[in-house]
Amino acid sequence: MEISSIVLLELKRKRGERNITVTTLSEETGVSRWTLADILAGRKRIIKKSTYQKIDNWIAENSEE
Template sequence: MVETTKELTHAIGRKRGELNITVLELSRQTGVSRWTLDKILSGERTSVRVGTIAKLNDWLYKQV
């Protein structure tokens, strides 16, 4: 398990806002469950699997 950072959470929320997509659509694009995303974005969950971080990082750095 790896700790998420406020910076990562903020970056995910920011890009999600820029793309104007729902958590459900973010889940489809990343392969991370919407429940996990909800908890990460709300700050309720800070410890996640390495694979989850990798999927989110891939999505963040993917060219739009």
């Protein structure tokens, strides 16, 4: 599954709003910090469906704040 530029932008925006590290993001999403670092840097666009769902769920949970 490919992560869309919209989801990537939202992930970066929410992370920036909360001013959290990749390690904290990893703990909150359940996704490896190495995978998240590659996604955020644009080195990885194809990810597992389960990874996509974890990221999407985290974005949804943090949109309510």
